[in-house]
């Protein structure tokens with residue numbers, strides 16, 4: 001079989017893999033490579049493109065093969081795209097006629113519309129086959145006339161990841177595409193069953209991908225224009241290449257070799273970030289973890305985030321769900337990452353922890369929320385920085401203990417109060433600490449245009465930036481922080497041209513506010529900073545003002 005094959009990207013989000021724009025998941029690239037090996041012409045379409053232009057269905061009808069990749073196994077909120085719904089999957093299955101239709105990815109584990117709902121394994125009608133297991137391997141087996149199933153095998157997928165790297169140029173966001181890089185699959189905590197709610201143990205104990213394969217893929221991606229990378233497809237980057245056991249000690253030399261190889265393979269890269277880091281690895285192996293963190297910091301780009309799956313501060317919930325770390329371990333890990341990564345480069349901290357809470361787990365009571373709040377208060381009072389706090393309700397999957405044992409629906413009011421507490425009492429002071437007024441954020445990419453435009457830097461959990469100006473989508477600009485929202489900052493493009501800005505924007509400037517806008521406008525144009533200061537006084541953004 002050959003001809004034209006469409007990859008329809010319904011997006012994936014798993015505990016250890018993200019593929020919602022601007023991210024592109026490794027599955028897409030290895031599937032593209034497998035298709036190329038079978039002499040298909042590969043075309044790529046996202047579900048958002050199809051929603052916007054339903055007439056593109058005609059292109060799909062003309063293809064010989066359609067491979068859809070989809071599946072969200074952790075609930076999330078996204079600015080860059082909306083993962084495909086089950087209804088849309090069925091619509092594609094029934095409305096696209098012509099090609100053979102295959103579907104793969106974590107959707108095989110089940111589907112739920114949002115957090116707080118059970119994810120049930122669905123019979124997906126309208127497709128010729130479900131690619132079971134590793135999508136690219138299953139696809140290759142199918143195209144060879146075998147069962148559409150297969151297990152991950154890096155000796156097979158590494159060459160496809162190189163060949164398929166060219167697919168990124170078809171991404172609608174290109175060249176602003178974040179390539180999620182795979183370094184491992186499976187979780188060592190699975191040795192004792194894993195955390196009750198997590199789907200990563202479905203992949204078994206960790207298998208680490210070799211540095212040569214990763215570097216070769218990065219070099220190929222770089223050749224095709226990739227400049228933004230996140231080493232995110234693994235449950236714990238500090239355990240890269242580590243030995244056996246539930247909490248293996250980091251091997252800093254391997255982490256150093258991995259990150260230096262990525263740097264060498266992509267000399268013009270702009271973003272190199274990480275994602276999941278197991279706090280228990282840090283506290284149980286402090287010195288080796290510190291060395292591994294330093295290796296990452298030597299090679300990454302600043303503004304990086306080490307995401308900790310904390311889930312709860314309640315020891316009863318930790319025990320009931322076999323969670324990987326308790327509150328004291330997480331607190332110590334926050335201290336250590338602050339010590340190693342708190343220094344600023346390019347105006348932002350090198351590397352800060354991010355914390356995930358999961359609510360609705362077994363053993364949860366009203367007291368759980370009190371303990372969560374006390375924990376965050378303790379972090380704040382200790383002067384420690386956290387880049388972001390992520391709060392979700394569990395999305396229990398069939399086959400995980402949380403599917404039959406959870407407390408969903410029992411503490412909804414307290415859940416909402418906890419969210420409110422974090423937004424008002426924790427997020428704001430953290431933002432003020434991490435992004436003080438006057439912070440210049442480089443290369444913010446505008447994603448939503450309007451009177452208030454929104455953009456983000458390319459990166460791991462980038463801060464949402466609101467700019468009170470109508471800026472075209474895909475504008476890239478440096479901005480200076482002038483205020484904070486709940487989970488965002490307000491910022492202005494730099495340089496800030498005082499003599500040209502409309503009144504609606506002037507009011508955001510520190511030292512001006514609503515009261516002095518009229519005075520500033522009456523005195524414009526200002527010749528220099530001294531003349532301006534006579535009206536507005538000194539401020540933290542003086543260095544980026546232009547007259």
Ligand code: SF4
Nearest residue numbers: 187194195198200235
């Ligand atoms: S440590 Fe727990 S949450 Fe993290 S990947 Fe393993 S099982 Fe999942």
